[in-house]
Amino acid sequence: MDLFKYTAHELHEKLVNKEITAVELVNSVYARIDEVEEQANAYISMSKEEALAQAEKVDAKIAAGEAIAPLAGIPVVFKDNINIAGQVTSCASKMLDGVSAIFDAHATENLRKEDAVFLGKANMAEFSIGNTTDNSFFGAAHNPWNLDCVTGGCATAAAVAAGEAIWALASDTSGDLRQPAAYAGCVGIKPTYGRVSRLGLAAYASSMDQIGAVTKDVTDAATVLNAICGKDDRDSTSWAVETPDFTQALVADVKGLRIGVPKEYFGENVDAKIKAEVEKAIEQYKELGAEIVEVSLPHTQYAVRTFYVIANGEAGANFARYDGVRYGYRNMEAQSASDMTARSRNEGFGEEVKLRLLFGTHVLSKGYYENYYVRAMKVRTLIRNDFEEAFKQCDVLLTPTTPVLAEAYNTEMDAFAKYELDFTTVTANLAGLPAITVPCGMVDGMPVGMQLIGKVLDEATILKAAYTFEQATDFHKAMAPLGGNK
Amino acid sequence: MTKYITVIGLEVHAELKTKSKAFCSCSTEFGGAPNTHICPVCLGMPGALPVLNEQVVEFAIRAGLALNCDIKYFNKFDRKNYFYPDLSKNYQISQFDKPICLNGYIDVDVDGVEKRIGITRIHMEEDAGKLVHSGGNISTSDFSAVDYNRAGVPLIEIVSEPDMRSAEEARAYLENLKAILEYTDVCDCKMQEGSLRCDANISLMPEGATEFGTRAEVKNLNSFRALVRAIEYEVERQKEILENGGRVIQETRTWDDANGKTLSMRSKEEAHDYRYFSEPDLVPVELDDAWVERIRAELPELPAQRQARLIAELGLPKYDASIIVSNKAMAEYFDEAVKTTKDAKGIANWLLGDVSAYLNNEGITISEFKVAPAHLAELVNLTKEGVLSSKLAKKVFAEMLKGDKSPKILVRELGLEQVSDEGAIMKLVEEILAENPQSVADFKAGKERAIGFLVGQIMKKSKGKANPTMVQAMLKEKMQ
Numbered sequence: 001m002d003l004f005k006y007t008a009h010e011l012h013e014k015l016v017n018k019e020i021t022a023v024e025l026v027n028s029v030y031a032r033i034d035e036v037e038e039q040a041n042a043y044i045s046m047s048k049e050e051a052l053a054q055a056e057k058v059d060a061k062i063a064a065g066e067a068i069a070p071l072a073g074i075p076v077v078f079k080d081n082i083n084i085a086g087q088v089t090s091c092a093s094k095m096l097d098g099v100s101a102i103f104d105a106h107a108t109e110n111l112r113k114e115d116a117v118f119l120g121k122a123n124m125a126e127f128s129i130g131n132t133t134d135n136s137f138f139g140a141a142h143n144p145w146n147l148d149c150v151t152g153g154c155a156t157a158a159a160v161a162a163g164e165a166i167w168a169l170a171s172d173t174s175g176d177l178r179q180p181a182a183y184a185g186c187v188g189i190k191p192t193y194g195r196v197s198r199l200g201l202a203a204y205a206s207s208m209d210q211i212g213a214v215t216k217d218v219t220d221a222a223t224v225l226n227a228i229c230g231k232d233d234r235d236s237t238s239w240a241v242e243t244p245d246f247t248q249a250l251v252a253d254v255k256g257l258r259i260g261v262p263k264e265y266f267g268e269n270v271d272a273k274i275k276a277e278v279e280k281a282i283e284q285y286k287e288l289g290a291e292i293v294e295v296s297l298p299h300t301q302y303a304v305r306t307f308y309v310i311a312n313g314e315a316g317a318n319f320a321r322y323d324g325v326r327y328g329y330r331n332m333e334a335q336s337a338s339d340m341t342a343r344s345r346n347e348g349f350g351e352e353v354k355l356r357l358l359f360g361t362h363v364l365s366k367g368y369y370e371n372y373y374v375r376a377m378k379v380r381t382l383i384r385n386d387f388e389e390a391f392k393q394c395d396v397l398l399t400p401t402t403p404v405l406a407e408a409y410n411t412e413m414d415a416f417a418k419y420e421l422d423f424t425t426v427t428a429n430l431a432g433l434p435a436i437t438v439p440c441g442m443v444d445g446m447p448v449g450m451q452l453i454g455k456v457l458d459e460a461t462i463l464k465a466a467y468t469f470e471q472a473t474d475f476h477k478a479m480a481p482l483g484g485n486k
Numbered sequence: 487m488t489k490y491i492t493v494i495g496l497e498v499h500a501e502l503k504t505k506s507k508a509f510c511s512c513s514t515e516f517g518g519a520p521n522t523h524i525c526p527v528c529l530g531m532p533g534a535l536p537v538l539n540e541q542v543v544e545f546a547i548r549a550g551l552a553l554n555c556d557i558k559y560f561n562k563f564d565r566k567n568y569f570y571p572d573l574s575k576n577y578q579i580s581q582f583d584k585p586i587c588l589n590g591y592i593d594v595d596v597d598g599v600e601k602r603i604g605i606t607r608i609h610m611e612e613d614a615g616k617l618v619h620s621g622g623n624i625s626t627s628d629f630s631a632v633d634y635n636r637a638g639v640p641l642i643e644i645v646s647e648p649d650m651r652s653a654e655e656a657r658a659y660l661e662n663l664k665a666i667l668e669y670t671d672v673c674d675c676k677m678q679e680g681s682l683r684c685d686a687n688i689s690l691m692p693e694g695a696t697e698f699g700t701r702a703e704v705k706n707l708n709s710f711r712a713l714v715r716a717i718e719y720e721v722e723r724q725k726e727i728l729e730n731g732g733r734v735i736q737e738t739r740t741w742d743d744a745n746g747k748t749l750s751m752r753s754k755e756e757a758h759d760y761r762y763f764s765e766p767d768l769v770p771v772e773l774d775d776a777w778v779e780r781i782r783a784e785l786p787e788l789p790a791q792r793q794a795r796l797i798a799e800l801g802l803p804k805y806d807a808s809i810i811v812s813n814k815a816m817a818e819y820f821d822e823a824v825k826t827t828k829d830a831k832g833i834a835n836w837l838l839g840d841v842s843a844y845l846n847n848e849g850i851t852i853s854e855f856k857v858a859p860a861h862l863a864e865l866v867n868l869t870k871e872g873v874l875s876s877k878l879a880k881k882v883f884a885e886m887l888k889g890d891k892s893p894k895i896l897v898r899e900l901g902l903e904q905v906s907d908e909g910a911i912m913k914l915v916e917e918i919l920a921e922n923p924q925s926v927a928d929f930k931a932g933k934e935r936a937i938g939f940l941v942g943q944i945m946k947k948s949k950g951k952a953n954p955t956m957v958q959a960m961l962k963e964k965m966q
Contacts, residue, residue, distance in 0.1 A: 081532075089532055089533070096532065099532075101531075101532070101533070103526055103531075103533070103534075105533060199533060199534075200533040202532035203533070205766075206766035206767050207766035233537065235535050235767075236537055236538065236769050237766075237768075313763060316761075317575075317761075317763070320569065320576035320577055321530035321532075321574065321576055323576055325571045325574075326529055326530070326531075326632075327531070337571045341569055364567070364763055365759055366761075369761070369763075373763060
């Protein structure tokens with residue numbers, strides 16, 4: 001039985017009905033990994049023993065007639081920047097290769113309580129820097145829809161689409177959860193900033209980093225949010241609010257829902273083929289009874305530059321701890337502490353990371369701080385205000401998740417053009433808003449995602465809108481063929 | 487020749503006496519085997535996050551109120567970026583543009599002249615770890631190890647205005663500041679252990695000038711003596727430069743205590759650009775009015791108030807009072823002692839005299855002084871009542887230092903009660919007069935000094951116990 005093909009909620013039913021065991025399930029997924037991993041390169045490390053032990057525990061509970069949590073026994077892959085105590089968190093960097101986490105992330109703790117089964121760690125862009133995995137110390141991952149295409153900023157969604165995991169725990173700073181989910185035909189949700197504790201997530205840009213889920217459908221996304229959200233006293237930026245039961249939002253009904261379509265997300269810089277698919281989705285919503293409202297988010301054009309100034313500034317400080325002193329890569333030839341740090345960082349970080357650190361150092365330096373960092377913070381406020389204004393006219397916003405298809409990365413692009421491709425996703429990070437991507441079409445055999453952005457803490461509405469669309473379409477059921485020349 | 491005015495501002499770092507660190511729950515205890523009070527937060531492990539210890543804010547507010555500051559109800563933390571192996575994250579969580587306290591002051595008294603020294607700001611921050619060099623110092627070591635026990639211990643930095651004009655004013659400011667931090671119980675102020683650290687900004691300007699000269703920042707001043715010596719050294723160094731037509735350069739210097747001089751560490755050009763920006767892992771601190779008011783209401787008596795009380799209520803001279811209050815533990819000892827004696831001045835005399843001499847000699851503080859305040863009070867009372875002469879009191883005091891016996895018991899055990907019994911003294915007087923006819927004749931011939939000899943003989947015969955005042959009076963009466 002190809003158990004890896006099912007969603008988490010389907011598998012939960014099968015476990016509870018004793019049609020399958022958790023051990024069979026995890027073995028099925030590992031067998032699939034054995035089959036396709038050579039092509040996909042979605043994994044950095046695996047924890048088969050721990051996974052089997054977790055699965056056995058779940059089977060024992062079921063055998064004993066105990067109730068199990070919705071994610072119990074369901075195999076999950078973690079992006080390799082989220083801590084699992086005792087396992088390496090490499091961030092796909094030479095700098096942290098072999099460095100074991102000594103504590104669980106808050107989300108990991110929560111998933112342990114659920115008895116989830118931890119498969120291993122997924123490939124990613126080094127320290128989440130970049131919108132492809134080309135700079136991973138462990139080699140690039142490949143898109144299961146076309147192995148010649150990129151997976152996007154991490155391989156979590158690729159792993160899910162290839163059947164190498166049932167769902168994935170990932171992080172999103174600039175769209176690096178949603179963009180890969182879109183490219184893999186998955187659902188990806190980035191909750192409101194502060195919904196999920198950042199404890200145990202290796203920081204990139206602390207004011208925007210957020211843990212979320214990549215799943216096969218919206219029901220699974222809501223189920224995962226139920227497990228991982230919640231106030232954590234160890235993260236000062238986590239929201240002190242009750243976590244609602246997100247599965248309550250799984251109602252197929254958008255009658256009267258006001259969906260805002262921001263014109264800035266449908267301009268020249270968006271691939272016409274993607275626009276066509278997203279516009280079809282808009283039509284679909286109309287048919288389903290939603291009200292479509294054209295809105296404007298005028299500062300969108302500054303979003304990427306604003307993001308890069310802030311994110312690189314924060315990253316410059318966040319990555320300063322990787323100095324070869326306490327853990328991680330160390331140059332052994334250096335003759336002084338400062339030389340050791342300089343050489344360790346020069347050799348331990350990849351080129352793009354170093355470029356970003358120089359950028360981040362520059363924008364915070366004396367004489368530049370006012371012009372770059374302070375100004376970016378002001379624009380960030382304007383971007384937030386844009387959303388506030390728009391949400392006076394609508395309940396959710398609908399946009400393409402990505403402006404280009406995955407194959408666009410196969411053509412030569414200069415670095416800044418590449419950065420600009422994040423404009424559809426970084427705005428939700430800058431404003432701290434919840435956003436979900438759901439598959440909404442196919443172009444040239446590759447999935448296309450549409451994004452729904454919600455108000456602060458209003459994951460329920462985007463889940464409901466996404467669920468309604470999903471119930472009316474079949475895009476989420478398509479399987480990645482693992483084709484291509486690779 | 488040009489006269490120069492010295493301009494001094496101090497930056498004081500005080501380690502707060504919280505039980506746990508500023509941003510995690512590790513112990514702040516001093517000492518401890520290296521790297522035993524650490525956790526992922528202290529070590530800057532990936533994914534570790536700081537959480538502000540509320541006690542740090544409480545102590546900063548308390549210090550700010552005691553130092554007459556405006557408490558900022560909205561303040562925030564920033565990252566101060568620089569690389570150093572003892573700084574685990576390679577940034578320090580500090581407060582830059584929105585510190586918790588602004589605009590305070592301390593009134594100091596130097597040689598009877600009152601002066602108000604402004605406090606620019608107080609901010610909260612975390613301490614760094616410590617490098618342990620394998621050799622004697624960093625340049626002669628083969629390797630260095632890092633101990634992160636101190637990493638994350640909370641500090642407040644108290645920055646003064648450049649209001650001080652002499653080493654003595656700087657010393658008085660630091661003494662007052664130390665006393666206030668001790669009274670408010672926010673810092674244990676052990677300069678040797680580094681829980682109170684001082685940097686001085688020192689510059690000279692010609693008399694009549696309107697702008698300050700270029701300053702040197704002197705670090706590593708870990709005693710009052712070092713502060714005074716470093717300022718005096720810097721004043722001479724800068725004066726020499728200026729008098730030879732040179733220019734003082736803006737730089738950071740370190741105090742070399744062994745050689746009694748300041749040495750250049752880095753110039754302005756080499757100074758760090760700390761690239762401060764708001765700490766995204768912490769939310770801004772928004773203070774609740776009720777909290778601040780509760781802390782204000784709970785402020786203990788401060789040194790200035792205590793000094794006023796000792797003068798007004800107990801009649802102590804200002805000098806005595808100022809010295810006693812400058813040391814919280816001594817002031818508390820004093821308060822305890824005067825509960826059982828009416829002779830406050832007597833207690834002050836002992837504290838400023840023999841007790842201080844003993845403590846200095848032993849190299850201990852009054853907190854480690856074994857004589858109970860009530861016993862010292864008893865000794866004062868015995869002297870006041872005439873049971874002990876001041877000479878015998880010193881003898882009893884010496885015995886008190888050896889154990890915990892009360893003066894009364896010691897007086898009895900040593901048989902030292904002063905004899906004030908008229909009959910007994912008269913008997914002694916008569917005996918001595920009979921034994922020394924020559925002296926009696928001398929006295930009668932007008933040699934006043936002869937009486938001294940006779941008193942001495944009686945005291946000798948009584949083993950010092952005869953009440954000298956009575957002896958004197960009765961001798962005179964008898965010889966008249």
